[in-house]
Amino acid sequence: MDRPNAIAPDELVQRHARPGMSLVALLHAIQDDIGFVPPDTVAPLARTMNLSRAEVHGVITYYHHFRQSPAAPVTVQLCRAEACRSMGTEALAQHIEARTGCRFDAHKHDAHAHDHACDGAVGLESVYCLGQCALSPAMMINGELHAKVTPQKFDALLAAAMKRVEETV
Ligand code: FES
Numbered sequence: 740m741d742r743p744n745a746i747a748p749d750e751l752v753q754r755h756a757r758p759g760m761s762l763v764a765l766l767h768a769i770q771d772d773i774g775f776v777p778p779d780t781v782a783p784l785a786r787t788m789n790l791s792r793a794e795v796h797g798v799i800t801y802y803h804h805f806r807q808s809p810a811a812p813v814t815v816q817l818c819r820a821e822a823c824r825s826m827g828t829e830a831l832a833q834h835i836e837a838r839t840g841c842r843f844d845a846h847k848h849d850a851h852a853h854d855h856a857c858d859g860a861v862g863l864e865s866v867y868c869l870g871q872c873a874l875s876p877a878m879m880i881n882g883e884l885h886a887k888v889t890p891q892k893f894d895a896l897l898a899a900a901m902k903r904v905e906e907t908v
Contacts, residue, residue: 745777752783762788762798766805775806803844803866811862812904813897816879817843819865822872831876834890835863838897860901 746754755768765784769776776799785792799805815835819828836842841857843865871877874886878893880900885892 746773748777748779749783751777752780752787756787762790762795763802766799766802770805775809778807803864806864812860813900814862814864814881815839815897816864816866816869818867818869818871818875818877820868820872822868823875823877826875828876831888831890831893835893838890838894839863860904861897 751769751773752765755765755772760768762784765788766776769780781792781795781799784790784795788795799807817823817828817832817835819832832843839857839861841861841863843863845857845863866879869877869879869884871884871886876888877884877886878888879885880896885896888896
């Protein structure tokens, strides 16, 4: 286990497990608590929910919401769903990757992977509809919603978010 001051995986699962609770609800509770669902909770989750490890892993990786490693200090969640795609999200995604040196959804492919050009300060995640379809393209940066995002607007939002992070260090 490589999390500082980490709670044991079994304890983390038992802290949130309730009778009759669904696996998805339990995953939400864990992520709401510590910010992600650690890979080492898969085994205790499987035991608690009477499922196989493969089933638990499948649910975690199926839902884009769940992350298996802590979020980057600046986390960009870009909507890749239909309405936003029709308004240029994919070109915006290319701009964002070029601008940050990071790849979208790298954290989903390997919890410990990151690109050489990506220093870990920024994380890029795809999401599917933020309820802002009439104001697409839409994104969230550290949980804050932004609509009608252009490459220029993204650059300004990113600079502001990076500045806020630097001020809190
Ligand atoms: S499709 Fe992007 S906000 Fe709905």
